[in-house]
Each structure stands twice: as structure tokens, then as C-alpha cells.
Amino acid sequence: MNDDTETPRRHGGNGIGPERLLHHYRVMLLIRAFEETAIRAQKNGQVPGPIHPSIGQEAVASGICGNLRRDDVLLSTHRGHGHTIAKGADPAVMLRELLGREGGNSNGKGGSMHIADFSVGMLGANGVVGANIVIAAGAANAIRLKGDERIVVCIFGDGAVNRGPFLEGLNWARIYDLPVLFVCEDNSYSSTTVTANMTGGPGPGARAGALGLPVTELDGNDVESLDRATRDIAATIRSGGGPHFMHVHTYRLAGHTAADPATYRDRAEVEARWRREPIARCAARLIEEGVNETTLAAIRRETETAMAEMYEKALAAPPPPQRRAFEDVQDIGDPRQEAF
Amino acid sequence: METMSYLEAGRAALSDEMSADPDVWALGEDLGRGGVFGQYRGLAEEFGPERIMDTPISEACIMGAAVGAAMMGTRPVVEMRFSDFALCAIDELVNQAAKARYMFGGQTRVPLVVREPMGMWRSSAAQHSQSLEAWYAHIPGLVVTAPATPEDNYRLLRAAIRADDPVVHLEHKDLWPVEGALERTVTPPGAEEFGRARIARQGGDLSIITWSAMLYRCLEAAEALAAEGIQAEIIDLRTLWPWDKATVLESTARTGRCLIVHEAVAVGGFGGEIAATVQEKVFSSLKGPVRRLGAPRVPISYAPPLEDMVRVGTEQIITTAREMMHAK
Ligand SMILES: Cc1ncc(C[n+]2csc(CCOP(=O)(O)OP(=O)(O)O)c2C)c(N)n1
Ligand SMILES: [Mg+2]
Numbered sequence: 001m002n003d004d005t006e007t008p009r010r011h012g013g014n015g016i017g018p019e020r021l022l023h024h025y026r027v028m029l030l031i032r033a034f035e036e037t038a039i040r041a042q043k044n045g046q047v048p049g050p051i052h053p054s055i056g057q058e059a060v061a062s063g064i065c066g067n068l069r070r071d072d073v074l075l076s077t078h079r080g081h082g083h084t085i086a087k088g089a090d091p092a093v094m095l096r097e098l099l100g101r102e103g104g105n106s107n108g109k110g111g112s113m114h115i116a117d118f119s120v121g122m123l124g125a126n127g128v129v130g131a132n133i134v135i136a137a138g139a140a141n142a143i144r145l146k147g148d149e150r151i152v153v154c155i156f157g158d159g160a161v162n163r164g165p166f167l168e169g170l171n172w173a174r175i176y177d178l179p180v181l182f183v184c185e186d187n188s189y190s191s192t193t194v195t196a197n198m199t200g201g202p203g204p205g206a207r208a209g210a211l212g213l214p215v216t217e218l219d220g221n222d223v224e225s226l227d228r229a230t231r232d233i234a235a236t237i238r239s240g241g242g243p244h245f246m247h248v249h250t251y252r253l254a255g256h257t258a259a260d261p262a263t264y265r266d267r268a269e270v271e272a273r274w275r276r277e278p279i280a281r282c283a284a285r286l287i288e289e290g291v292n293e294t295t296l297a298a299i300r301r302e303t304e305t306a307m308a309e310m311y312e313k314a315l316a317a318p319p320p321p322q323r324r325a326f327e328d329v330q331d332i333g334d335p336r337q338e339a340f
Numbered sequence: 341m342e343t344m345s346y347l348e349a350g351r352a353a354l355s356d357e358m359s360a361d362p363d364v365w366a367l368g369e370d371l372g373r374g375g376v377f378g379q380y381r382g383l384a385e386e387f388g389p390e391r392i393m394d395t396p397i398s399e400a401c402i403m404g405a406a407v408g409a410a411m412m413g414t415r416p417v418v419e420m421r422f423s424d425f426a427l428c429a430i431d432e433l434v435n436q437a438a439k440a441r442y443m444f445g446g447q448t449r450v451p452l453v454v455r456e457p458m459g460m461w462r463s464s465a466a467q468h469s470q471s472l473e474a475w476y477a478h479i480p481g482l483v484v485t486a487p488a489t490p491e492d493n494y495r496l497l498r499a500a501i502r503a504d505d506p507v508v509h510l511e512h513k514d515l516w517p518v519e520g521a522l523e524r525t526v527t528p529p530g531a532e533e534f535g536r537a538r539i540a541r542q543g544g545d546l547s548i549i550t551w552s553a554m555l556y557r558c559l560e561a562a563e564a565l566a567a568e569g570i571q572a573e574i575i576d577l578r579t580l581w582p583w584d585k586a587t588v589l590e591s592t593a594r595t596g597r598c599l600i601v602h603e604a605v606a607v608g609g610f611g612g613e614i615a616a617t618v619q620e621k622v623f624s625s626l627k628g629p630v631r632r633l634g635a636p637r638v639p640i641s642y643a644p645p646l647e648d649m650v651r652v653g654t655e656q657i658i659t660t661a662r663e664m665m666h667a668k
Binding site for chain 2: 131168169
């Protein structure tokens with residue numbers, strides 16, 4: 001106990017403690033299991049549309065969203081399953097959505113790319129790269145107008161920093177001092193392209209910094225440091241500190257979509273990245289914290305059993321009735337009265 | 341009843357809705373100084389800079405922020421300055437505002453209004469003169485309004501702000517000074533305003549369907565035609581989605597002649613939609629082909645004589661109406 005270097009890491013200080021780590025371990029495993037199930041379901045022909053798995057990026061979702069309140073607001077991307085689960089959405093409902101079934105988040109009308117759960121403040125994934133940035137800014141305007149203490153988190157990929165809304169939305173949040181945490185989830189790739197080859201200058205953080213936002217750069221596969229940093233940043237934003245920009249480095253271990261074998265990159269590169277993936281790293285930290293392997297194995301088994309059950313149930317859910325195609329379009333000029 | 345200009349009517353509508361509902365706010369460039377045409381004059385003083393919000397020249401963010409703020413339960417009124425600039429925000433309007441409710445399975449609504457000053461106005465040339473209403477009418481999820489009178493600008497803007505759907509409210513720049521009578525109602529105009537055309541002039545010989553600034557050219561033409569003994573019925577559509585099919589079909593079935601007049605390019609214009617509907621539904625009542633007048637498919641010029649080449653004029657309407665009367 002007189003070892004000064006050891007003590008702070010084990011109890012708060014730099015570390016976040018075994019309990020919080022265990023929470024992240026559970027959430028990350030759930031996301032991984034969800035993505036693997038979704039990929040399997042697609043291979044089985046049960047997912048009619050494209051899915052963008054977040055395998056390898058689970059720490060970003062859990063570390064960041066784990067520091068949000070239920071009524072805080074999240075805007076996500078086409079690769080949004082993990083963020084949505086970490087914000088508190090029910091993966092069983094999400095799975096039904098991916099399968100295009102009644103009882104999915106949107107009764108099968110949105111699918112993976114438009115996954116949303118407004119009941120937990122998840123205001124939508126987005127099929128348009130970068131579009132969520134300006135929507136997030138406006139969600140924060142509404143919070144300001146209503147005098148709430150909520151914050152907005154907007155996660156986007158490295159590819160989004162080359163779209164116009166990136167400039168417009170960050171500048172907007174800065175000039176109005178809005179409560180938004182922008183997160184550039186940098187997985188090195190935008191579709192088949194190495195994003196760095198398409199990005200001028202020193203990159204996302206420098207761009208955000210030039211617009212006057214404070215920037216934090218982090219290892220996006222280290223859930224502990226993500227958790228710690230987000231806790232502080234979210235508190236600052238909530239107390240009126242204005243917008244913040246996080247640039248987190250992770251890696252897309254699977255293809256761009258579940259159907260993409262990603263042959264455009266080296267196997268060695270991917271293998272090296274597998275050795276730094278976030279879930280095993282979290283497990284290693286838990287062992288260091290004194291949690292035993294039996295406990296971890298039990299959590300893994302529980303997660304897999306739960307996911308298998310959700311999959312079964314999702315498969316049993318009926319397709320949406322055809323009338324749904326005409327619902328939720330608009331009140332005025334409702335297509336149920338006139339669609340032609 | 342009071343007399344107001346089309347511009348003042350828009351301002352009155354916003355002011356009345358903002359007084360009635362603290363969730364209503366407006367955002368756009370230069371609004372703090374009254375907006376580029378003065379449609380917002382005095383509102384920043386009355387409601388403060390948070391509710392009459394000055395923005396950077398960031399059309400995508402203006403529209404996108406409105407989408408986010410609308411999904412969070414406020415009622416933003418977006419000012420696009422010139423309808424042409426809304427093209428810088430078309431993803432936010434078409435892919436986001438118009439789709440969010442649907443693709444999220446009804447979990448949210450996007451109650452925003454986009455005010456788009458449209459149309460030809462004093463040599464504004466190719467990028468400040470367009471009439472793109474047909475584009476919006478084409479998009480499921482959007483409501484499209486195009487008032488021609490101060491009263492309709494007032495009533496439709498108030499109803500648009502109260503609607504839970506995204507509404508594109510097209511105000512014609514050339515109409516700003518037009519004066520008319522209106523009532524600043526205590527009971528606000530609501531959903532019944534949409535899809536309800538107004539018969540601006542009655543007549544039994546032919547039906548002229550129009551909207552926005554072209555209403556006045558049609559009324560002038562009707563005046564001249566009346567002197568020749570031709571009685572034109574003028575229908576001001578007021579809203580393009582939904583549009584008042586019942587009134588149009590009743591009138592065209594009665595007169596047997598249908599002429600559609602709009603300022604927008606004729607090719608792919610909304611007139612084509614009306615013409616198709618009329619011939620589908622009341623073909624047997626028609627005494628001749630449905631005709632439409634719109635701009636030729638050329639950009640709008642700066643020099644007045646060239647600008648006039650693409651402007652549908654009163655003479656053209658008169659000539660076309662005569663041809664229709666004397667066909668066969
Ligand atoms: C505006 C727009 N352009 C192109 C696409 C097609 N697209 C979908 S995902 C993607 C790559 C995005 O890369 P990034 O932002 O880094 O996110 P990641 O897929 O890596 O999570 C592209 C180009 C799109 N959806 N939207
Ligand atoms: Mg990427």
C-alpha cells in the first residue's frame with residue numbers, strides 16, 4: 001500500500017475502477033454480439049438492406065455514451081448500432097428493425113442506416129455523411145431555448161470532416177456557445193478510401209481548433225481513457241462551457257458494410273489492429289484490477305445467450321402490415337387521403 | 341379588418357405566432373436588422389435575439405439546425421433569403437426534414453417552416469429569380485404554400501407555423517408591396533387553410549388555374565377578355581401540396597376549358613401535374629386540349645428586355661384564352 005505509482009491506478013486516480021470497467025465490458029460485448037448477429041443474419045438472407053458493423057469501435061460507443069444521461073441527445077451515423085445500444089436502446093427492438101419487422105424501432109421503416117430510439121434520446125443515425133452535425137447544432141439551440149441542462153453528442157466518421165456541414169455546424173456551435181460534444185470517430189477509412197489521402201492539412205482536430213473549439217485527442221480503443229475524458233468534458237459542457245471536439249482513433253476491423261470483404265487493405269494491417277481491439281484490452285485491465293477470468297467468461301456467456309434469444313424472437317416477429325408504407329408521411333396532404 | 345402589404349402580413353403572422361407560442365422562433369441571415377426585405381423589422385426588438393436569431397451565411401446549418409430544433413419540440417421558422425439559396429440546404433430539407441418522421445417510424449415530427457422569397461424581381465438574374473415550387477411538390481413529406489395576397493400570406497404562414505409538418509412557404513418578392521385587407525384573427529388559421537383554392541374571379545367560359553404573382557396577370561387578362569365577352573374563371577390555388585383538386589375539377593368540368601398559368605419553367609412544372617389530373621378526371625367534359633403557360637426552359641436574364649422574354653405576360657394569357665375559345 002506504500003507503492004505510490006500503483007495505488008492511484010487501481011482506485012480512481014487514472015483508472016475508473018473495476019465496477020465501471022465491468023459496465024463497459026458488458027456494453028462492448030453486447031455491441032460486438034449484436035454486430036456479429038446482424039452480420040450472420042444478413043448472410044442468412046434475413047437482413048434486406050445494408051449494414052455497417054462497428055466491430056472494433058465498441059469502446060467509443062460505450063466510453064462516450066456511458067457518460068450521458070437518458071435525456072441527453074445523441075446523433076449518430078450509418079455505423080450507429082453501437083452508439084444506439086450504448087445510449088440505452090433495446091437491442092432486441094433494434095434487431096427487429098434490421099430484419100425489417102413490426103416492433104422494430106421504426107416498425108421496419110428505417111432499418112440499420114436510420115436506426116433511432118427517441119425514448120432514450122437517440123435522435124437518429126443518418127444515411128447522409130456529415131448531415132447529423134448541423135442537426136446536432138440545432139438540437140442544442142432547442143435545449144438553449146427551452147433552458148434545459150441537457151447536452152448533445154454528435155458522432156461522425158473521419159470521412160465527414162471533408163463535407164461542408166462540418167465547417168458550418170462546428171462554427172455554429174462555437175458562435176452560439178452551444179452544449180455539443182462533437183466526436184470524430186476516426187477508423188482510418190471512409191468506405192474503401194484511406195481517409196488521410198483525402199484530407200488536407202493536419203486533420204480533424206486542427207480544423208476544429210481553428211474554429212475555436214477545444215480539442216481532445218484520444219485512443220479510441222481505450223475505454224478507460226474515453227470514459228474519464230468524457231465524464232469531465234460532458235460536465236463542462238453541461239455547466240455552460242460551450243462545445244468541445246473529440247478526435248478518437250479507432251479502427252474498423254470489419255468491412256465497410258457486412259458485404260464488403262475489404263480486400264483493398266493488407267491482412268497484416270488488420271491483424272495488427274486486432275491485437276489492439278478494445279474488448280480484449282478492457283478484459284486485460286479487469287484482470288489487472290483483480291476481476292477473475294471466470295467472471296469475465298460468465299459475462300460473455302450471458303451476453304451470447306441473451307443475443308441468441310433476441311435473434312430467435314426477432315425472426316418470429318411479423319413483417320409490418322402494408323398500410324405502414326402510407327403512415328407517418330405528413331398530416332397535411334396525408335397520402336392516406338391522396339397519394340397521387 | 342386592416343390593410344396591410346404582403347410583406348407586413350408575413351411579419352404580422354410571425355409576430356402573432358411568436359406571441360402565442362414561446363416555442364416559435366426564427367433563424368436566418370440578417371434577421372436582427374429586419375431581414376433583407378424588412379420582413380422581420382422590429383421583431384428582434386420585440387422577441388429578443390434568441391428567438392429572432394441572426395445566423396452566419398450557412399444555409400445547410402440554418403436548415404439542418406432547424407431540423408434538429410424541430411425534432412426537439414420547438415417550431416423554427418427558417419428564412420432562406422432567396423429561394424435560390426435553399427439549394428445550399430437541399431439535403432437538410434429533402435433528405436432530413438421531409439424524411440425524419442417517416443424513416444423513424446413516427447417517433448418524431450419536424451414542425452418547421454421554410455420561408456423562401458421566390459420569383460422574378462427587378463433584374464435579379466439567373467441565381468435570384470427562380471420559381472422551384474414543382475421540386476418541393478414532388479417531395480413526399482413536404483407541404484408547399486404559395487400565397488398571392490396579403491391575407492393569404494398571413495393566414496398560410498400562421499397555419500404553416502402551427503402545422504406539425506415541414507412547410508415550404510414561397511413568398512413572391514414582387515408581391516412585397518401589394519396591399520390588401522386582412523383580419524388578424526384571435527382564432528388562428530389552421531389545417532383547413534391547406535388544399536383550399538380561392539376562386540378569385542368567377543366566369544363560365546374557361547378556367548384559369550394559377551398561383552402566386554401570376555394571379556395578377558391572370559386577373560388583368562380576365563378583365564380584357566371580359567371586354568370581348570369571354571368570362572374567365574380565375575382559380576388561385578394558394579397551396580400546391582396539397583392542392584385543391586375538387587375546386588379545379590369542378591370548375592374545368594363546368595367551363596370545359598382549362599388553362600394553367602405559372603411563372604416557373606413550363607417543362608416539368610406543376611402545371612403539367614394539373615393538366616394530367618384534369619384530363620384523367622374530366623376528359624369527357626373538355627371542349628379542347630388543356631393548355632399551360634410557363635417560362636421557356638432558359639435561365640432568367642439580367643437585362644430587362646431579355647428578362648421579359650421568359651416572363652409570362654398578360655398578352656400571352658389573353659391570346660391563349662382566345663385561341664382556346666375559338667378552337668374547333
Ligand atoms: C453525403 C454522402 N456521400 C457519400 C455517402 C456514401 N458513404 C456512406 S458511408 C461512407 C464512408 C464514410 O466514412 P466515414 O465518415 O469515415 O465513416 P465510417 O464509414 O468510416 O464509419 C460513404 C462515402 C453518403 N452516405 N453520404
Ligand atoms: Mg471512417
